[in-house]
Amino acid sequence: MNIAAGKNIKQKLEEGFKGKIKPQEVLAKYTSIKIGGPVDLFLLPENCDDLIFLIKFLNSRGIRFRVIGNGTNLLISEQKLHGAVVQLCSEYFKTIKEEGNVVLAGAGILLPAFIEFARVKGFSGCEFLSGIPGTIGGALIMNAGVKDLDYKSNGKTYCISDILKKVEVVDKEGNKRVFSKAEISFFYRGSDLKDKGTVVRAWFNLQKENTDKVSVNIKRYWQHRRLFQDISLPNAGCVFKNPQNYSLSAGELIDRCRLKGTSVGDAKVSTVHANFIVNADKARFDQVKELISLIQRNNRYEYK
Numbered sequence: 001m002n003i004a005a006g007k008n009i010k011q012k013l014e015e016g017f018k019g020k021i022k023p024q025e026v027l028a029k030y031t032s033i034k035i036g037g038p039v040d041l042f043l044l045p046e047n048c049d050d051l052i053f054l055i056k057f058l059n060s061r062g063i064r065f066r067v068i069g070n071g072t073n074l075l076i077s078e079q080k081l082h083g084a085v086v087q088l089c090s091e092y093f094k095t096i097k098e099e100g101n102v103v104l105a106g107a108g109i110l111l112p113a114f115i116e117f118a119r120v121k122g123f124s125g126c127e128f129l130s131g132i133p134g135t136i137g138g139a140l141i142m143n144a145g146v147k148d149l150d151y152k153s154n155g156k157t158y159c160i161s162d163i164l165k166k167v168e169v170v171d172k173e174g175n176k177r178v179f180s181k182a183e184i185s186f187f188y189r190g191s192d193l194k195d196k197g198t199v200v201r202a203w204f205n206l207q208k209e210n211t212d213k214v215s216v217n218i219k220r221y222w223q224h225r226r227l228f229q230d231i232s233l234p235n236a237g238c239v240f241k242n243p244q245n246y247s248l249s250a251g252e253l254i255d256r257c258r259l260k261g262t263s264v265g266d267a268k269v270s271t272v273h274a275n276f277i278v279n280a281d282k283a284r285f286d287q288v289k290e291l292i293s294l295i296q297r298n299n300r301y302e303y304k
């Protein structure tokens, strides 16, 4: 979509779209690593009907769109991005409520808000998500999760799909569809949910529990993260997946290669957590990519 066509498209879109339209919005402010260039159209639908209208509108004009959650797992180029980026952050997409032992949460809810809702209402089962800075939508797409606090001795891991009951999406043709957990393929830090559409809301199976006990669990996970994660500078969390069935994590492997503190421009391997690349000031997309390649080239282990 060129700029002239973009202006025309904005006017046409305004005729039926109730949400916000931000042309040429710079994406750096929506990513946790603070890198990203302008996109033709940044679109914030008001509710699900508005999202359906939007998807049909964009499809009918052949405009490619991507969905962004809280931007905590994204590395976006500074180059101009053609097409549209959609974010679900209106009140509608932040609705959360209890239905018996099930919690229904909108795609735009931040995980800390989801956990706090569960804590206040006395629900257990989602404490392990404490400290992961994504949204419900992004976390489901990525199948966000963590190792158990005693992982070294019990090898247990937890991910958001463990507690999922079902998900509502708007598919690529603009139809509302609901998928049960069994109909979705979840794997280590991923799922095929993205192929099914844009996540609108999801239902989670939790267990009733004493609020104080839930608070204690949340605190344990939170304290663990404060010890091992770098929150001093902008970053996008872990860069590499952990090798499966191997005794060392990706961070430990990078650390053993003595790469902590290595930098390319302002992109730097965190000195706290070797699997984090931090933006020390004005890091650029290419610098982060070059640093990722440098880490891969320096890997002395059989895992890439």
Ligand SMILES: Cc1cc2nc3c(=O)[nH]c(=O)nc-3n(C[C@H](O)[C@H](O)[C@H](O)COP(=O)(O)OP(=O)(O)OC[C@H]3O[C@@H](n4cnc5c(N)ncnc54)[C@H](O)[C@@H]3O)c2cc1C
Pocket: 032, 066, 067, 068, 069, 070, 071, 072, 073, 074, 088, 107, 131, 132, 133, 134, 135, 136, 137, 138, 139, 140, 141, 142, 143, 144, 145, 146, 189, 194, 197, 198, 199, 200, 229, 230, 231, 235, 236, 237, 238
């Ligand atoms: C400090 C820090 C710590 C982290 N710790 C962890 C951790 O312990 N475990 C872990 O798993 N991850 C961790 N992450 C990574 C990240 O927080 C998770 O992957 C999170 O689930 C991403 O959610 P998000 O809303 O930010 O998604 P985004 O980064 O915005 O998007 C991720 C993907 O989801 C898609 N997406 C987002 N919303 C929707 C939607 N509604 N419908 C369809 N597609 C959508 C996007 O298109 C993109 O492909 C960490 C990140 C940081 C910065």
